[in-house]
Amino acid sequence: MVLTCAVVRGTTTQRIDVPRHSRRHLLRAGGLLALGAAATPLTGCDPFGRDETPPPPDPLRPLLDESLALATAYRDAAAAHADLAARLTPIADAHQAHATELARMLGVDLPSAGPTPGGAATTDPDAALTDLRQRERGGRDAAITACASAPAERAALVGSIAAARATHLEALK
Amino acid sequence: MSERAAPPTSAEALAAALSAEYAAIYAYGPIGVRLSGSARTAARQAEAAHRRRRDALVVQLTTAGATVPPDQAGYALPFPITDRASALRLAVEVEERTAAHWRAALAATSGGDRDQALDALIDYSVRATRWRRTAKISPLTVPFPGRPT
Structure with a gap:
């Protein structure tokens, strides 16, 4: 570093x-x-x-924290449900990549991912997917709001993050 | 810091998006021919989405007194469409490319125009994911939709 x-x-x-x-x-x-x-x-x-x-605080800081929390949530779910790992791991990696890019844009080093809020992994894969969908939907909407007010030099990255979150929802269908 | 070309104006970015929409509509012709059933229906719906945005852009640019780029008689396809698999691959690519043009418009726009650009970026990114699913391409998503690779 x-x-x-x-x-x-x-x-x-x-x-x-x-x-x-x-x-x-x-x-x-x-x-x-x-x-x-x-x-x-x-x-x-x-x-x-x-x-x-x-x-x-930078207005994009919540987006960075959310990316890390989402990455953790997907990784935890992939670890708990082996059958879902192939679908969930690329999405976890995407959220991690978003966090890395946002940290670079904000000029901060990448915080380590905290524990998943509401932590304990469910044993039911359907419930795990429902939970991820709900988080992802909230994340997508937050990114859409952030993109609307982002300065020009940040709009493209935030827009891609909003679009990525929307595609994750589609991939979870 | 090196000198760079001036960033595109809002009208230039939207004109570029319009050109991409023309090409997308053209591409869905040969794509649709190679598909059947629900995939053909999806192609028709995707083409309709590109036509809607094309029409809106023509009105928008005309109203603003900006230059409206003309549609071309034909567009070069990146690879020949010979079967269902190549048609689906092109459909993925068409959505990714138009998404990239709308992403590029984000920095040049604000307010309602930016909302419009983001809506298109999201719509086409999601359609690309659906086409990947139909084509059984894995993973279904890319980390940064619309970002030039």
């Missing part, structure tokens, strides 16, 4: 300001801070930032 000024500053402020991050995240952010401090003499940048007020 390349520790440039922008990356270190972006991740540390993001990490510390988002309250729902776990202790592990904070510890990891602390580690990045230390790394950033160590890198200071080399890069000549101040990892602590000059401005006191943190930047407002």
